Amino acid sequence: MVGSVINCKRCNKIFQKVTANEHCPACIRLEEEEVTKLYRRLQKSSADGGITIDELSVELEISVETIERYYLEGKLTTGVMFLKTACQGCGAIIREIQRKGRFCVTCSEETANKAGVEVKYMQTIQKEEEAERRRQEQLQLLKKNQPSKTQPRKFGFSRSGF
Numbered sequence: 001m002v003g004s005v006i007n008c009k010r011c012n013k014i015f016q017k018v019t020a021n022e023h024c025p026a027c028i029r030l031e032e033e034e035v036t037k038l039y040r041r042l043q044k045s046s047a048d049g050g051i052t053i054d055e056l057s058v059e060l061e062i063s064v065e066t067i068e069r070y071y072l073e074g075k076l077t078t079g080v081m082f083l084k085t086a087c088q089g090c091g092a093i094i095r096e097i098q099r100k101g102r103f104c105v106t107c108s109e110e111t112a113n114k115a116g117v118e119v120k121y122m123q124t125i126q127k128e129e130e131a132e133r134r135r136q137e138q139l140q141l142l143k144k145n146q147p148s149k150t151q152p153r154k155f156g157f158s159r160s161g162f
Contacts, residue, residue: 034062035075042079050082050095 006017008024010031015024023031037060045051053071057064070076071083081096089107103111112118 031070034060034066035070038062038067038070039076039079042076042082045082050084052084052093056083 004017005014006022007014008027009022010027011024013024013026021028038056041056041060042051053064053067056062056067071080071085076083084093084095086092087094087104087107088102089111090104092104094104
């Protein structure tokens with residue numbers, strides 16, 4: 001409830017809640033600083049092919065749980081492209097590009113196949129939609145260019161007056 005007095009979820013300090021956030025102003029600032037540090041380190045790791053959560057935790061002295069929470073809340077934005085996490089299925093260390101949710105592409109496809117679901121990649125779907133759009137445009141052009149049966153055909157010359 002907005003305006004109520006609550007304990008901070010992070011430091012347990014009592015504060016007056018004026019937003020939807022359940023952290024005190026000091027902890028909000030601390031989180032923003034941590035997210036900035038994480039984001040910058042993730043960007044630097046691009047040259048190395050990424051970095052794991054454990055490595056980030058040791059290097060920046062931020063708990064693994066906190067980094068995972070920031071990741072799941074979407075606070076790391078484009079920096080997650082360089083974050084290596086473990087696949088929840090097989091445990092392989094994977095980057096964002098190799099991930100489908102919490103699973104690597106292989107585990108995701110295997111799970112879908114077991115469930116009888118067809119897996120389509122976004123690029124394939126987009127190509128199919130583009131091909132269908134072009135086909136529809138061509139059909140519209142053909143319909144437009146065909147003479148209708150109720151209109152008399154017009155030729156460029158007249159037979160009368162010969």
